[in-house]
Amino acid sequence: MKIIYTSFTILLVVIGMLSIGQVVISNWLSTTGITLGAIEDELKQYKEKNALLEERFLHASSLTSIASTAAELGFVEKKSRIVLTDSVPLALKR
Amino acid sequence: MWRFYAIVAVFLLSFLIVIARLFYWQVVRAEELSLFGEAQYERTVEFSSQRGEIFASDGFPLVASTLSYLIYANPKEIKDIKNVSEKLSNILGTEPSSVSAMLSLDRFWVPVASYVSIEKKNKIKELSLQGVGFDDQFSRFYPEASMSAHLTGFVGKNDIGEDKGYFGLEGYYDRQLKGKTLKIVQIKDAYERPIIAKREVGVGNTKGRALVTSVDRAVQHLVEEKLHEGIQKYGASGGMIGVIDPTSGNIIAMASYPTFDQKTYQRYSEEFYKNPFISDTYEPGSTFKTLIMAAGLDAKVVLPTTRCPICEGPVNIGGYTIKTWNDKYYKNATMIEVLQHSDNTGMVFVGQSLGLEKLVSYLSLFGIGQATGIDLQGEAPSSIRPKEEWRKTDLATASFGQGISLTPIQLLSAFASIANKGVRMKPRIVSTIHTSGGEKIEIKPKVLSRPLSEKTAKIMTEMLVNAVNKGEAAYLKPKGYRVAGKTGTAQIPVGGKYDLEKTIASFIGFAPADDPKFAMLVIFNKPTSSIYGSETAAPTFFEIAKNLLAYYKIQPTE
Numbered sequence: 341m342k343i344i345y346t347s348f349t350i351l352l353v354v355i356g357m358l359s360i361g362q363v364v365i366s367n368w369l370s371t372t373g374i375t376l377g378a379i380e381d382e383l384k385q386y387k388e389k390n391a392l393l394e395e396r397f398l399h400a401s402s403l404t405s406i407a408s409t410a411a412e413l414g415f416v417e418k419k420s421r422i423v424l425t426d427s428v429p430l431a432l433k434r
Numbered sequence: 435m436w437r438f439y440a441i442v443a444v445f446l447l448s449f450l451i452v453i454a455r456l457f458y459w460q461v462v463r464a465e466e467l468s469l470f471g472e473a474q475y476e477r478t479v480e481f482s483s484q485r486g487e488i489f490a491s492d493g494f495p496l497v498a499s500t501l502s503y504l505i506y507a508n509p510k511e512i513k514d515i516k517n518v519s520e521k522l523s524n525i526l527g528t529e530p531s532s533v534s535a536m537l538s539l540d541r542f543w544v545p546v547a548s549y550v551s552i553e554k555k556n557k558i559k560e561l562s563l564q565g566v567g568f569d570d571q572f573s574r575f576y577p578e579a580s581m582s583a584h585l586t587g588f589v590g591k592n593d594i595g596e597d598k599g600y601f602g603l604e605g606y607y608d609r610q611l612k613g614k615t616l617k618i619v620q621i622k623d624a625y626e627r628p629i630i631a632k633r634e635v636g637v638g639n640t641k642g643r644a645l646v647t648s649v650d651r652a653v654q655h656l657v658e659e660k661l662h663e664g665i666q667k668y669g670a671s672g673g674m675i676g677v678i679d680p681t682s683g684n685i686i687a688m689a690s691y692p693t694f695d696q697k698t699y700q701r702y703s704e705e706f707y708k709n710p711f712i713s714d715t716y717e718p719g720s721t722f723k724t725l726i727m728a729a730g731l732d733a734k735v736v737l738p739t740t741r742c743p744i745c746e747g748p749v750n751i752g753g754y755t756i757k758t759w760n761d762k763y764y765k766n767a768t769m770i771e772v773l774q775h776s777d778n779t780g781m782v783f784v785g786q787s788l789g790l791e792k793l794v795s796y797l798s799l800f801g802i803g804q805a806t807g808i809d810l811q812g813e814a815p816s817s818i819r820p821k822e823e824w825r826k827t828d829l830a831t832a833s834f835g836q837g838i839s840l841t842p843i844q845l846l847s848a849f850a851s852i853a854n855k856g857v858r859m860k861p862r863i864v865s866t867i868h869t870s871g872g873e874k875i876e877i878k879p880k881v882l883s884r885p886l887s888e889k890t891a892k893i894m895t896e897m898l899v900n901a902v903n904k905g906e907a908a909y910l911k912p913k914g915y916r917v918a919g920k921t922g923t924a925q926i927p928v929g930g931k932y933d934l935e936k937t938i939a940s941f942i943g944f945a946p947a948d949d950p951k952f953a954m955l956v957i958f959n960k961p962t963s964s965i966y967g968s969e970t971a972a973p974t975f976f977e978i979a980k981n982l983l984a985y986y987k988i989q990p991t992e
Contacts (some may be wrong), residue, residue, distance in 0.1 A: 391552060398498065407659075
């Protein structure tokens with residue numbers, strides 16, 4: 341009889357503790373949404389910044405942009421070319 | 435005693451009523467309430483698909499996707515429609531009436547504007563307008579502006595409003611470039627903040643596959659610049675240039691004018707979307723002589739030193755008189771001289787020597803009359819009339835490139851076989867496909883046919899070098915380099931007759947002749963400063979060739 345009462349008591353205590361634990365954890369989880377929401381907002385901001393930076397970078401490094409800037413700075417196309425075909429001697433024998 | 439039973443009965447009845455009510459809400463209306471609850475605490479987050487990029491050969495994106503936003507509203511939550519419409523339309527640059535019309539609808543969700551830039555979206559967000567929200571979208575971005583528009587194509591909408599690629603690579607590889615929409619179900623609290631309780635993640639990645647092309651950005655830029663310059667200089671109505679690597683079939687550059695801007699394609703007429711280099715057929719004129727002469731040499735019906743017995747004057751075929759372009763005739767000219775002088779009568783002799791059967795067979799080997807299979811949407815194959823319908827005049831005129839139609843890409847890929855030891859490669863733009871999982875799918879070069887033997891290709895190359903060195907465009911050749919090529923001045927058929935004043939001026943060639951790095955076809959449509967290819971297309975060809983030889987660091991050999 342004593343064993344039955346002891347087992348019953350232990351069972352009740354375990355149930356009680358698990359219930360309290362569930363309440364504590366659920367309570368904790370419900371507020372982590374605030375952090376998650378803040379992280380998601382921050383991620384969105386970085387995503388936007390990255391997209392804008394990438395656009396600016398690609399535009400700046402495009403050949404179209406470089407050619408336009410070069411023309412504004414006064415660079416012109418070189419019309420004549422010099423080609424060195426044979427190796428040039430360091431010294432000539434007299 | 436009766437009072438006791440009465441009270442018990444009242445309690446029992448009350449319990450029965452409560453139980454019945456509980457049964458009604460928890461069993462009968464259970465599903466409805468469950469859905470209502472889910473709508474309150476669950477949120478389906480859709481991650482819209484990101485279309486794959488299209489890269490040039492150096493890894494720089496010709497086409498990329500950038501973040502933009504769909505602005506939506508819940509009209510039920512908007513109290514002051516006029517005020518909200520004005521604020522939104524000021525930032526979006528639209529009419530307040532169109533925004534107001536959307537917000538007046540009896541719906542829970544209406545789209546207000548799509549593909550809105552990040553800057554505009556942030557301005558709207560700062561206003562903290564009740565009932566207005568934002569969804570991620572991706573829109574196409576062109577770092578090189580409208581460069582290579584005909585190659586890339588553009589992204590429009592299909593019948594159900596989904597993104598769809600049209601023309602060029604966007605059209606051809608639409609299914610590969612498209613990504614997948616990913617859905618995530620989140621639990622949220624009363625303040626719309628997410629709770630880490632349950633998450634169901636959709637299968638798959640959102641991003642589409644990326645294409646790496648063989649297009650060289652620097653060459654493409656050069657070609658577009660020179661094409662535009664040439665059209666202005668020679669007063670042409672349009673033009674196109676294609677540059678190919680003859681050993682692999684890789685398209686290094688391709689440009690056509692008039693062109694369009696992919697970003698604002700709606701502002702252009704539909705006729706501009708077509709890439710004429712692959713879609714439009716034309717009578718090639720003297721550039722076609724290279725293929726017929728090569729066929730004649732390969733079939734051994736003529737040798738380079740064979741003398742033309744009919745070249746002393748105009749030739750009469752089936753009641754039609756065939757003359758040379760300049761009315762000059764060279765009696766007993768060799769085949770080398772026929773090509774050098776671009777002699778129509780000499781080419782008639784080659785065609786007659788070949789005969790219809792062999793000529794049609796070689797045309798088929800060269801791919802004339804068939805689609806090349808280039809990976810661009812919109813290729814139109816030309817068609818060759820069946821053998822039974824050919825007359826003597828058709829055989830004669832086809833020998834010098836009139837009375838036969840083909841697309842520029844067919845001509846270029848056929849001609850490139852001379853530069854590639856007689857082997858015709860399939861022209862292609864995309865060399866590798868990158869999957870969203872990081873896998874690289876290589877697309878290997880493909881041999882389409884072998885129209886010529888290696889020996890014939892070598893002989894033809896020397897004849898073409900001679901044609902450049904001693905032809906009308908000899909003064910334009912880059913010093914120290916051996917360039918193989920041929921001019922073309924084709925009359926345009928108008929209402930069954932040829933217009934003498936309007937021509938398609940062209941030049942086709944490859945360099946360096948001994949180890950070709952590129953083959954190129956330049957075409958000007960109806961140039962007005964001069965009708966001849968030697969005075970319009972040839973200078974442009976050599977101008978580009980000079981730059982390419984320096985770009986590829988090719989040393990002079992002469």
